[in-house]
Amino acid sequence: MALEALIFDVDGTxxxxxxxxxxxxxxxxxxxxxxxxxxxxxxxxxxxxxxxGKERIRHYLDCFNRDFSRPEALNEFIAALHAAKxxxxxxxxxxxxxxxxxxxxxxxxxxxxxxxxxxxxxxxxPANVSALLQHSLDRDAERxxxxxxxxxxxxxxxxxxxxxxxAMQRMxxxxxxxxAFEDSHNGVQSASQASIGSILVTxxxxxxxxxxxxxxxxxDKLGEPDDPFVxxxxxxxxxxxxxxxxxxxxxxxxxx
Ligand code: XBP
Ligand code: MG
Numbered sequence: 191m192a193l194e195a196l197i198f199d200v201d202g203t204x205x206x207x208x209x210x211x212x213x214x215x216x217x218x219x220x221x222x223x224x225x226x227x228x229x230x231x232x233x234x235x236x237x238x239x240x241x242x243g244k245e246r247i248r249h250y251l252d253c254f255n256r257d258f259s260r261p262e263a264l265n266e267f268i269a270a271l272h273a274a275k276x277x278x279x280x281x282x283x284x285x286x287x288x289x290x291x292x293x294x295x296x297x298x299x300x301x302x303x304x305x306x307x308x309x310x311x312x313x314x315x316p317a318n319v320s321a322l323l324q325h326s327l328d329r330d331a332e333r334x335x336x337x338x339x340x341x342x343x344x345x346x347x348x349x350x351x352x353x354x355x356x357a358m359q360r361m362x363x364x365x366x367x368x369x370a371f372e373d374s375h376n377g378v379q380s381a382s383q384a385s386i387g388s389i390l391v392t393x394x395x396x397x398x399x400x401x402x403x404x405x406x407x408x409x410d411k412l413g414e415p416d417d418p419f420v421x422x423x424x425x426x427x428x429x430x431x432x433x434x435x436x437x438x439x440x441x442x443x444x445x446x
Contacts, residue, residue, distance in 0.1 A: 193441040194367040196301055197357055197386070200312035200319055200340075202373030202394045205290045205326055208238060209395060212314075215279035216243070219271050227255065235396050241313040241347045241376050244272045276315050283321035290326050291392065293412025293419075293432060298327070300434050302334060309337040309361060311353045311370070311380075316340040337361055349379035354386060369441055375400035388441045390432065393422060406440055 201207045213234040220227040229237065233254065240249040247268045251258055261267045282288065301308060312319060319340050323331035332338065337360045344352035358365060369388040370381035374397045381389045382404035391408040393400070402408045402423055413419035413431030429436040 191364060191366045193306070193369065193388075193438060195307040195309060195361065195363050195369075196371065196437070197309045197311050197354065197368050197381075198335075198371045199373060199377045200310060200322065201314050202397060203291070203371050203377070203392060204294055205288050205322055206394050207288055207314075207322070209234065211282060211288045212243070212275075212279060215275045215282060216247075218278045219275035222274055223271060238374070238396055239376075241349075242341070243275060243315065244268050245347065247271060276317055280317055280321040283318070283325045286325055288322065288326055290322075291411060292417060293414055295327065296414065297412055297432055297434075298331075298334060304434055306434070307361060307363070308335045309339065309357045310335050311339045311357045312341070313347045313353065313376075314341060316343075348374075349376040349383070351380050351382075351384035354381050354384035358384065369437055372405070373397050375402065378402050378404050390437075390440065391423075392419075398422075 198204055201212065209231055213229055213231070216229055217227075227250070229250070237246050237250055237254075240246045251260065298308065310319060316338065319338055320332055328334075337357045339353050339357040339360070344350075344356050346352045354370065358368065365385035366387055368386050369390060370386045372378050372381060372389060372391050373394055378389055378391060387406070389405045391402050391405045392411050393408060406424060407421070407426060408423035409419040409421055409426065409432075411419050415431055418430035419426070419432070427436065427439050
C-alpha cells in the first residue's frame with residue numbers, strides 16, 4: 191500500500207526531552223511539595239521503563255521508595271504532583287530550553303510540501319505536546335498534525351498499541367500506509383502491536399541499548415545532508431539522512 195502518513199512519537203523522537211526536561215520538572219515538583227525525592231539521571235533511566243508521568247511516580251513508590259508513608263488519597267496526591275510537574279515542564283518549553291532534534295524541522299517541511307499526512311502518537315500529556323510544538327518547532331506547528339493522540343486519551347499507554355490505533359482510526363488510515371517514528375523499546379512495541387510494519391527509530395542517551403526488535407531501521411538521528419546519521423541496526427540503503435526518498439524506499443522495502 192502506498193505511503194500516506196508519518197506518525198511521530200514525541201519524547202526522545204521529536205526532541206530529547208527526558209533527561210534535562212521531564213526529569214528536572216519532576217524534581218522541581220517534588221521539591222515544591224516538600225518531598226526529599228530526587229530522581230537522578232541514572233534512576234530516571236530505570237523509571238523510564240514505565241510510560242506516563244503519573245504511572246512513573248507510582249512505579250517509583252512501588253519499587254524505589256516503599257518506605258514513603260502514602261497519603262490516603264494516593265491517586266489525587268500523584269495527580270497533583272504530576273500537574274505541578276507539567277507546569278514546570280511547559281514553562282521550560284516556553285523558555286525555548288528544549289530544541290527539536292536534528293533533521294526534524296527539515297523532514298516535516300518536506301513531508302508537508304509533498305502532501306504526506308502527519309500525526310502524533312505519544313504517551314506524554316497533551317499540554318506538553320502543544321508547548322513543544324509551539325515553542326520548539328513553529329507557533330503554528332500544532333496545525334501541521336491532523337491528529338495529536340496524547341496521554342490519557344487511551345486506556346493503556348505504550349507499549350500497548352492503543353495510542354497508535356486511536357490515531358490511525360481517527361485518520362481512517364491502514365497501518366501499512368504509515369511509517370512510525372520512535373525512540374524506545376516501549377514505542378516500537380506499541381507501533382508494532384498496532385500492526386505498523388515500517389518503524390524508524392532514532393536513539394538517544396537513554397534508549398541506545400533498548401531492544402528494538404520490530405523496528406525497520408535504527409539510527410542515531412534523522413540527520414542532515416552535512417550531518418549524516420549513524421546506523422545502529424538495519425540497512426539504510428546508502429542514504430545518509432532521512433528524507434522522503436529514503437522513507438519511500440524504507441516503506442517499499444517493507445513490502446517486497
Ligand atoms: C514519553 C513518556 C512520557 C514522558 C513524561 O512519552 O513516557 O510519560 O516521559 O510525560 P513518548 P508525562 O515517548 O510516548 O512521547 O509526565 O506528561 O507523562
Ligand atoms: Mg518516546
